[in-house]
Every structure is written in structure tokens, then in C-alpha cells.
Amino acid sequence: MSTQWLNWAKQIQALAQSGLAFSKDIYDIERYEELRKISVEIMSQHTDLEIHKIESLFTNETGYQTPKVDVRGVVFKNDQILMVKENIDGKWAxxxxxxxxxxxxxxxxxxxxxxxxxxxxxxxxLLALLDKNKHPHPPDPYHYYKVFILCEIIGGEPAVGPETNQVEFFTKNNLPPLSMNRNTESQITTMFEFLRDPKKKTIFD
Structure with missing residues (x-):
């Protein structure tokens, strides 16, 4: 199903937030508030979220809106990649x-x-700087940039944290069910390309 409605809603919300941040004219402010209301209504018509939750989501920030930044660690051991099982969806990232x-x-x-x-x-x-919108992630109300950084282990031992319940290493051909909001199979496959070719150039977009 097309998600163009989501792109429109996010763009309207971003324009409204920027307008509310910089406008001094009371009538312009009213117009930007109305635009933000429209973006909320678009979201409510196409999702199962309650309207007050969408309002909170779309009004909890101020100032000029920019993409959020998500960072991911790429750690290899014995030709396997480190992944953690997320509490929130029971899948791996x-x-x-x-x-x-x-x-x-x-x-x-x-x-x-x-x-x-x-x-x-x-x-x-730095292995990759990717725009989430250009990869097959599920639709998201926010715009993200995803940063993938190669790291080497220097100590510690496997231990879960408040947001995870399992820690494992996986081969390229035996990946677990992935938390698609966090990483896709094609992205993991790309990370293994850096293992095979350490001189591979950083990728972006």
C-alpha cells in the first residue's frame, strides 16, 4: 500500500513546526496551528493510533525540524555479526x-x-550514513538518518540491558528475525561486505 499520505503528513507537520518556531504574526501562527491539526487528522485517518497520542507525537517538539539520528554498532567476531534481541518486539537488531x-x-x-x-x-x-526513507523499513512518523559504525571489542562479556534480553553473534546466511524498524536484511548484508573488503568506501543515502 502506498505511504504517500505519511510523507504528506510529515511534511505538513514539519512546515507547521518551523512556522510556529519563527513566525511572529498572530494570524500566521493560527494558520500553522491549523496545518499541524491537519497533519494529525491525516495520521489518525490512516493508523490505529488514538488522536491524542498523535497530537502528543506531533507537538512535543519545537524549533526547526530536522531528521532524528539513530546510531548502530557493527561488531564482528569469527565472521559473525553481533546482534541483540529487543524487548519491544522480540526481534533482533x-x-x-x-x-x-x-x-x-x-x-x-x-x-x-x-x-x-x-x-x-x-x-x-564510519561504514554508512543512510536515509531511512530510502530503505525498506516500515512507515514511521519521523524522518531518520541511520549511522552504522564499525567497532572492535576490547573487553566486557555478553550481558543484556534494560532494552534487550539476548545477545548473540550470527553468520550472514543464518540471520534471526530482524527488528525491521531498526535494521533491514539488505543493510546487514551490506555490513558483511565491509567484513570481506575492509577498504570498501563509506556509503551514504
Whole structure:
């Protein structure tokens, strides 16, 4: 099914949020508030979310809207890739999550890997910077950039965290059920290409 409605809703919401952030004219502010209301109504017509939850989702931020940043750690051992089982959906993902304010991408990925898998790592190379909209993830009300960073284990041991319940390494041909909001099979396959060819250039988009 086409998700063009979602693109429209996100674009209208982003325009409204930016307008509310910078406009000084009371009538323009009213128009931007109406635009945001329309974006909420579009979402409510096409999803099972309650309208008050959508309103909260679309009004909890202020200022000029930009894509959110999600960082994922790529860790290999014995030609296998490290993955964690997510509590939220019972499926598997590269360890990672939202980038926190005050931490760089590499600092974030080190923190996320330790929290979700128990391993201590050092970041080695930026492998990919991808626009979530250009990959086969499920529809999402937000626009994300996904950052994949190669890391090497320097210590620690397998241990689950508050958001995970299992830690394992998997071969390319024996991947578990994937948490598709977090990573796709094609993305994992691309990460293995960097294992085969360490000189492979960083990819983007």
C-alpha cells in the first residue's frame, strides 16, 4: 500500500513546526496551528493510533525540524555479526539507538553497545550514513538518518540491558528475525561486505 499520505503528513507537520518556531504574526501562527491539526487528522485517518497520542507525537517538539539520528554498532567476531534481541518486539537488531545530546556519534555507539550487549568496544570506521526513507523499513512518523559504525571489542562479556534480553553473534546466511524498524536484511548484508573488503568506501543515502 502506498505511504504517500505519511510523507504528506510529515511534511505538513514539519512546515507547521518551523512556522510556529519563527513566525511572529498572530494570524500566521493560527494558520500553522491549523496545518499541524491537519497533519494529525491525516495520521489518525490512516493508523490505529488514538488522536491524542498523535497530537502528543506531533507537538512535543519545537524549533526547526530536522531528521532524528539513530546510531548502530557493527561488531564482528569469527565472521559473525553481533546482534541483540529487543524487548519491544522480540526481534533482533544491531545494538544502538537514538543519539543523545552531548555525545558524538562514536561516543553514542560505544555507550549503546555496552548497555545493550555488555561488550566494551572502540569505534573504528564510519561504514554508512543512510536515509531511512530510502530503505525498506516500515512507515514511521519521523524522518531518520541511520549511522552504522564499525567497532572492535576490547573487553566486557555478553550481558543484556534494560532494552534487550539476548545477545548473540550470527553468520550472514543464518540471520534471526530482524527488528525491521531498526535494521533491514539488505543493510546487514551490506555490513558483511565491509567484513570481506575492509577498504570498501563509506556509503551514504
Amino acid at each position: 544491531l545494538p544502538g539507538g537514538f543519539c543523545d545530546i552531548g555525545l558524538s556519534p562514536s561516543e553514542n555507539v560505544v555507550k549503546e553497545i555496552e548497555e545493550e550487549s555488555g561488550y566494551d568496544v572502540i569505534p573504528v570506521k
